[in-house]
Amino acid sequence: AQSVSQHNHHVILSEAASLELGCNYSYGGTVNLFWYVQYPGQHLQLLLKYFSGDPLVKGIKGFEAEFIKSKFSFNLRKPSVQWSDTAEYFCAVNANSGYALNFGKGTSLLVTP
């Protein structure tokens, strides 16, 4: 079955630490990949997306993600997190043959001062 897996459900980091959140998917065909962030009490915001081209994509607020097709992965990274990055992060996949987003369960990130 098609699925999206986020390996870390809860992550706690100190400010200035580096961040990497894992995301793997199981789809056989062409995919579009997304990372969304949900700050406390706010709606989902798009961090970055991959449709085609350079597998290293840069998003807002210093985030980047790398699409590794052979590993079916799309991991999110940030070199130095800030307290304001505390939020829930969702990886999502849209199979090019479909019309919807399939989300991972989310990773709750807490950044401590």
Added chain:
Amino acid sequence: KAGVTQTPRYLIKTRGQQVTLSCSPISGHRSVSWYQQTPGQGLQFLFEYFSETQRNKGNFPGRFSGRQFSNSRSEMNVSTLELGDSALYLCASSLTIRTGGRERTTNYGYTFGSGTRLTVV
């Protein structure tokens, strides 16, 4: 331009009642999709509409239904509410382009509304 607008923001309903939620997409976006967000199940796809037609449906009971109007606005309806229907209901709109004989989401991706928080008591 205005974002995706969902109304109402909050709803409290009693078990057995029905509810209708509304979503106005970004101007020019013709695809509207709905998602249910709960702490236990995360974000789950409900259905997607394009040009007044439901193109895809998630694994939800028939109590969940939706429709789309000619101006691309969409509504979803839940009948015979159960306690487990308490959730944040999110709507997303996307810009599409016709390629390969199909309307596909462009690389602008999906934009979400703020959601409707439904509480069933």
